[in-house]
Amino acid sequence: MVRLLRPLLRGRTYTRLLHMWVPVAAVSVWWWVQPELPWVPLVVLVPVGLLPGARVAEVMQARLLLTPDEAEPDFATRPATAWRDRWRTVLWLEIRALVGAVVAYATVWLPIMAYALAARAVGHRTGDLPPMPGPPDWVFGLLAPLPLVALYAVVAGLGAGLTGVARRLLGPSVAERLAAVEERTEQLLERTRIARELHDSIGHALTVAVVQAGAARAANSPEFTERALAAVEETGRAALEDLERVLGVLRESERPASARPTLTDADRLLESARASGATVDAEVTGPLETLPGPVSREGYRILQEALTNVLRHAGAVPARVRVAAADGLLTLEVRNPLPDGRPAPGRGSGLRGIRERAALLGGRAHTGPDGAGDWQVRVELPLG
Structure with missing residues (x-):
């Protein structure tokens, strides 16, 4: 009742x-x-x-x-x-x-x-x-x-x-529900991309700062310490610029993606790695300035994560970087020797992010030892 x-x-x-x-x-x-x-x-x-x-x-x-x-x-x-x-x-x-x-x-x-x-x-x-x-x-x-x-x-x-x-x-209706699901999926993908942006940019800056600080303390040289502090400052400024770009995506949903760094800014990454004590042998071929925007932007992040991986897991070791755009394909390759007694990278989210970025663009990525004592990150992205 x-x-x-x-x-x-x-x-x-x-x-x-x-x-x-x-x-x-x-x-x-x-x-x-x-x-x-x-x-x-x-x-x-x-x-x-x-x-x-x-x-x-x-x-x-x-x-x-x-x-x-x-x-x-x-x-x-x-x-x-x-x-x-x-x-x-x-x-x-x-x-x-x-x-x-x-x-x-x-x-x-x-x-x-x-x-x-x-x-x-x-x-x-x-x-x-x-x-x-x-x-x-x-x-x-x-x-x-x-x-x-x-x-x-x-x-x-x-x-x-x-x-x-x-x-x-x-x-x-069914069509509207599908559209809502697609919109929600796009929002989740955008959040994932923003998380990757923060991980790659801030992680790279922190890695460079940690490596530089450790090297400066070990060197006990005023000149080297001054160069290390300058490198930390430059990397920190670049990270702040990247952070501002990422936050701009959150503040302005229609902000153009062209504001993000591309492979034409790769020299900044190479100089940052060199300033951290690594010897970087870089070879860049092909017209990078004509690459499609998504490929160039994701290629920059892939290269950034690969160099961060070198500094984080191998330290100041020689690294070979190859960037080539030819025959409808962008190839990124980063190699470095594996120091004795150090575990090979591969358990973190950085390498997984590299593979996910490559897959989203229809490319492929290989990460792991190459059989000759080197650690290799090789990514191929189609330009079509």
């Missing part, structure tokens, strides 16, 4: 009643003036529902009155552009108008019926009930609560049913 009466204590029961009354209030004037043409408002609702913005207005009312206690109800958030969605809105308006008419009739006449039965029970005859010879008046007292029970069932039942219909007809 408590469960059956629980809707009486919920505010949404009464907001749904208001929602069902709204269309009746809008057309009641017409029904009063032209009662012989009650179907005219239903015809007028057809062109109204075909308007793209009609669904937005209906969704706003449904959120406010049908699902006031739900934080994220499953309703569409954009105007209906497809004709199928517009006709769904038309069907919703027609159903809402018919349900509103039933509820309006019930909420007016059922209480009157209950009053008439109660009045008959006490011997007061009203014009709402026809003469009914036979049963004693007290029988009508037993029947008086029934119209109110019926009213409760109509209000609660039709309110819940109309809410279910609203979820189906005002909810996003």
Whole structure:
């Protein structure tokens, strides 16, 4: 019994009643003036529902009155552009108008019926009930609560049913759900890319700073210490610039990707590695300035992570860097000897990020020992 009466204590029961009354209030004037043409408002609702913005207005009312206690109800958030969605809105308006008419009739006449039965029970005859010879008046007292029970069932039942219909007809279509999933996927990919940007840029700067600080302390030379501090300062400034670019992506979703560094800025990475004590033998061939933007930007990050790997795991060792753009392919290769007693890199997220970047561009990446005592990072990215 408590469960059956629980809707009486919920505010949404009464907001749904208001929602069902709204269309009746809008057309009641017409029904009063032209009662012989009650179907005219239903015809007028057809062109109204075909308007793209009609669904937005209906969704706003449904959120406010049908699902006031739900934080994220499953309703569409954009105007209906497809004709199928517009006709769904038309069907919703027609159903809402018919349900509103039933509820309006019930909420007016059922209480009157209950009053008439109660009045008959006490011997007061009203014009709402026809003469009914036979049963004693007290029988009508037993029947008086029934119209109110019926009213409760109509209000609660039709309110819940109309809410279910609203979820189906005002909810996003299959195409809109797919578009929302794709948009969400793009957002997650963007967040992943931003995380990689921060990892590669800040990780590289911190690695250079740590290596330089350790080398300066071991060298015990004022001149070397001064060069090390200058390298740390330059790397830190570059990292701050990269951080500002990444944060700019968060602040301005339409910021052009061209603001990010490309392979034409590779000299900065090479000089930073050399300043950290590594001997870098670099060979760059091909027109890097004509590379496609995504390939050049991701190539820069791949080269940055590969050099960071050298400094982090091998230290100040000779490194050979090859960057070649030819025959529709960009090839990046970084080799360095594996110091004795040091584990080979490969368990962190940096190398995994290199492989993921290459895969996203349709390329391939190989990382690991080459059989000759060197650690190799080789990436091939198609330019098409």
